[in-house]
Amino acid sequence: MTTEKIIQMAFELGNAISQSEEIESLQTMQIKLSEDPEATSLINYYQEARTQIEHKAQEGLQIMPEEEKKLESLQEQLNNNQTVKELIEVQERFNNLMQSVYFALNQAISGESCSSDCSSCGGSCAM
Numbered sequence: 427m428t429t430e431k432i433i434q435m436a437f438e439l440g441n442a443i444s445q446s447e448e449i450e451s452l453q454t455m456q457i458k459l460s461e462d463p464e465a466t467s468l469i470n471y472y473q474e475a476r477t478q479i480e481h482k483a484q485e486g487l488q489i490m491p492e493e494e495k496k497l498e499s500l501q502e503q504l505n506n507n508q509t510v511k512e513l514i515e516v517q518e519r520f521n522n523l524m525q526s527v528y529f530a531l532n533q534a535i536s537g538e539s540c541s542s543d544c545s546s547c548g549g550s551c552a553m
Contacts, residue, residue, distance in 0.1 A: 439527070443523070443524075443527070446523060448516075448519050448520040448522075448523045449520060451516045451519065451520070452516050452517065452520045454516075455509075455512055455513045455516045455517075456513075458509060458512070458513075459509055459510075459513055462509045464507065464509075465507050465509040465510050465513075468500065468503050468504050468507055468510065469504065469510065471500055472497070472500040472501065472503075472504055475493070475496055475497045475500055476497060478493070479493055479494070479497060
């Protein structure tokens with residue numbers, strides 16, 4: 427098979443993924459998140475606090491208990507925010523789809539086949 431044909435098939439796979447329920451749900455949630463200032467602020471504050479702690483750890487500086495408590499508090503607020511919960515669920519479904527695709531590609535490349543019940547990749551192939 428030619429490189430050109432393989433690239434063409436990859437584009438076809440990408441187009442199929444772009445039309446999946448998982449990507450549509452993810453795009454819908456991204457819009458919902460952009461319309462929820464509380465959830466957006468929580469995510470931004472959490473990311474900023476986490477980045478600060480990571481930088482301190484990389485530089486060998488001591489992380490103060492107040493900083494850890496602040497991060498834990500922000501994490502708890504994120505976990506209690508309905509929009510963020512929905513986003514995480516949708517993101518996990520999309521990630522599972524992509525992991526299944528990568529798994530199937532690796533199986534095909536290595537010449538192995540999926541197990542008969544497809545529990546290893548989450549698909550319903552006939553391989």
